[in-house]
Amino acid sequence: MQKRTLPLIIICVIFLGLFVNAQQNNATILKHIEPPFWWVGMKNSKLQLLIHGDKINDFKIEINYPGIKIESIHQVENPNYLFVNLEVSKNTKPGTVSILFAKGNKSMKYEYSLKPRIKRENVGQGIDGSDVIYLITPDRFANGDPSNDSTDDTIEKVNRNDENGRHGGDIKGILDHFDYIKDYGVTTLWLNPFQENDQPAYSYHGYGISDFYKTDSRFGTNEDFKALVDKSHQNGMKVIMDQVFNHCGSGHWWMNDLPSKDWLNQWEEFTYSNFSTIIASDPYASKKDFDLLTKGWFDTNLPDLNLENKFLEAYMIQNSIWWVEYADLDGIRMDTYPYPNQGAMSNWMQALTKEYPDFYMVAETWASRASYLSYWNNEKTNRNGYTSYVNSVSDYPLYYAMIEAFGKDGDIYKLYETLAEDFIYGNASNNKVFNGNHDQGRTLGLLGGNVDKFKLSMVFTLTTRGIPQLYYGDEILMKKDKPDGQLREDFPGGWKGDTRNAFVASGRTDQENEMFNYLQKILNWRKKAESIHKGKLKHYQPDNNVYVYFRSTETQNTMIIINNSNKDIAAFDLNRYQESLMGYSNGIDIISGKNYTTLDTIKLIKNTALILDLKK
Known part of the structure; x- marks a missing residue:
């Protein structure tokens, strides 16, 4: 994800109460309990509940359920929050756990669900060099359900005429065109974040999350996303979820009532990150520069999360696990990986690996040189004592080498010398290689519209070492450059009334069909190419x-x-x-x-x- 510039906007959020058995002036006291439910049989028996409600720390909490033990209850500076640490023993049965809240002669009860774990059919399958990832920006791919283009529970409404606005693409649109994706020959889907982004403007990209447990209603529901994962698995394909630990959206429900001042990285006045990820691994970096990188904000509407706060760290790790378990995910792409607290990110990697040993996790690591990137893809402990445990990184050095090699008067030696530096990685074969994504101008455009050179970049991406990733629309020769709203253009035919439908051969130009067929042939051959x-x-x-x-x-x-x-x-x-x-x-x-x-x-x-x- 890149820095984005928007004016500072203060957002008022109306909290919607959870349905509870409350007996205090007929008022709903509880507002949030997260995670919203959990599972028995997890390898990590610890569970932290974030409980948010009016002066909730005045209440005593009791749980009487076989196998559940309250280990500790923590109050924070905001009396509207409690953090309850539970021990869920391995013999605990699934069911409904009654959480009793009592204050004097007043009480209320909340029914918390513990679910049985589903059998993960894809355990051990992982994502590796046999796969090809297809990246989709959901708002710009296809509009399958026009009725959710604008919703009552979100601020920004649909405006397809605004390149930075919401255009109406959704999960149903991806499902409607699933056969196109499958026939194209890719094996794995990666969606830009689909969680709720309740921002007043520029919310389509998904990186300003306002509810980490909820699919944005303009994209559909949690069940819709799960249906997409299920359909992918039924067709022998996999799904990667885009997650964000570095920041949330300014419209997040907790922004009007933070648990503590240190929930965010806050400054006396608004302070941008310096966006220089090399500082994360620089042995000579000053504390000031390091703090600017890791604690400065990406933008005025993207509050920077402070993962040094242990309650927040546990919250984010549990949210990540929750989505894997709920949706049966095959992988996670973690946005802006070098920016948050390094220790917390290392703990996240270990927690995911403990629950899902063969799980694929790729870090967005925007570094121009292999020496910078190897800090994150290093099987050994770095010299400063830090171990990242990352099992895949975004290979930006190879991307930049491709653009240079295949550009005007480019020399392909650039690829050769970049790959010659692979000795510096822990496992270069796990690097995610790509010749385009949602943060870069379309590669065809960067190569001056030269289709032959673009084909060469595709051949290299699909045959070199690593796990290749392609960006939607490149197969039909999309070539627009920044600003982001233009390069993330709508896929023709994804909207009712489009003048043409590029999802079918008859709706593509001869040159587009030539490119599509060229890639389709390589992709489908590649599925069985063990070499x-x-x-x-x-x-x-x-x-x-x-x-x-x-x-x-x-x-x-x-x-x-x-x-x-x-x-x-x-x-x-x-x-x-x-x-x-x-x-x-x-x-x-x-x-x-x-x-x-x-x-x-x-x-x-x-x-x-x-x-x-x-x-x-």
Whole structure:
């Protein structure tokens, strides 16, 4: 996520009371209990309840349920909050737990649900190099339910004419076009945040969350999101949820009644982050610079959460686990990973791994060099004693190298030298590689509209080491640049009345169909290409802007040749690559289907790539 600029807006939020058995002047005292429910049989037997209500710390709390024990009750400076730590033993049965609140001769009861854990069908499956992630900005993909475009419980209303406004895309729209996504050939969905963003403006992107437990009603319901995950699993696909620990939205319900002053990182006057993530790993960084990075605000409408507060840290970790368990998630992408308290983020990683050992967690780590990025993807403890436990990072160094290599007069050597730094990572094969996302201008536009160069970037993304991620709309040659509202444009055909429907071939131009078919062929071949999924990478120093590399296992070998030059090569000599070609006599280009019966020389067309499935 990038810095966004909006004027400071003070938002008044009307709290809606939970239904409780309350006997005090017919008033509802309880406003929030979170998590809203939990499960028995979790590996971590600890559960923290955030309880919010009018002077709730005046009440005594009792729970009489087999297997449940109140370990501690904590008051904070705001009398409207209590934090109750429970021990849920491994033998506890699912059911309804009555929480009794008593004050003198007055009492009220809240029924808290403990649910049985579902069997996770995808345990051990994880997300790895066999997958391709498809990133969707839900508001801009498809509008499946126009009735929820504007809702009574949210401030900002639909305005498709405003590039920064809400356009009406929703979860049902993704479900309606699920076959398009599946047929395209990707294996995994990643949605920009779908949780409630009750901001007065610029709320469509999802990163100003106002309720961490609720799907934004303009996108649908929690059940709708779960239905999307279920459908994905039924079709052999996976789902990654975008989560945010660094900040919330200024419209969050607790902003009118903070539990404590240190719930947020607060300054005497509004203070931006310095947005320089290198400081997080800089051994010589000043405290002032470090504090600006980790405690400065992303924007005036994005209050910075203070994860040094242990109650808030536990709240956020539990929320993350809650969504995994509730929706049966396959992975999490954590926004702005270097910004929050490092110890808290390390604790989050360990908590998730304890519950879900093979779970995929990718950190947004916006760093331009591998040396910066390796601080987070490092299997060993860093020299300062910090261990991140992150199992995947966003490979921005490789992204920047792609833009440079395939840009005007670019030299593909840039890719070679960037990959040569992989020794610095704990596991570079887990890096998420991408040639575009919601925070960058469309790659086709950054490459000057050169479709041939764009194809080369796609071939590289889909065949190099790592876990590839593509951005919606790139397959139909979207090419707009910033501002963000333009590059996150609506997918044509996702709205009733659109002049064309690019979800079907008849609604795409010839050039768009050529690009879609090109990628579809590679993606569907890739699903069974174990050499790409698990194979070792061996590359050769580029010569005359031609880059050759191999992905190989003991049983499969794939040769990739990228001619990034503006010249055809009538007879490209392959003798140099004999150590990787030994034992192989021919190969089939999976893009064109052409069979190359000899591997002595090969004709290369300018600005094209070959993906050769080698045969013995």
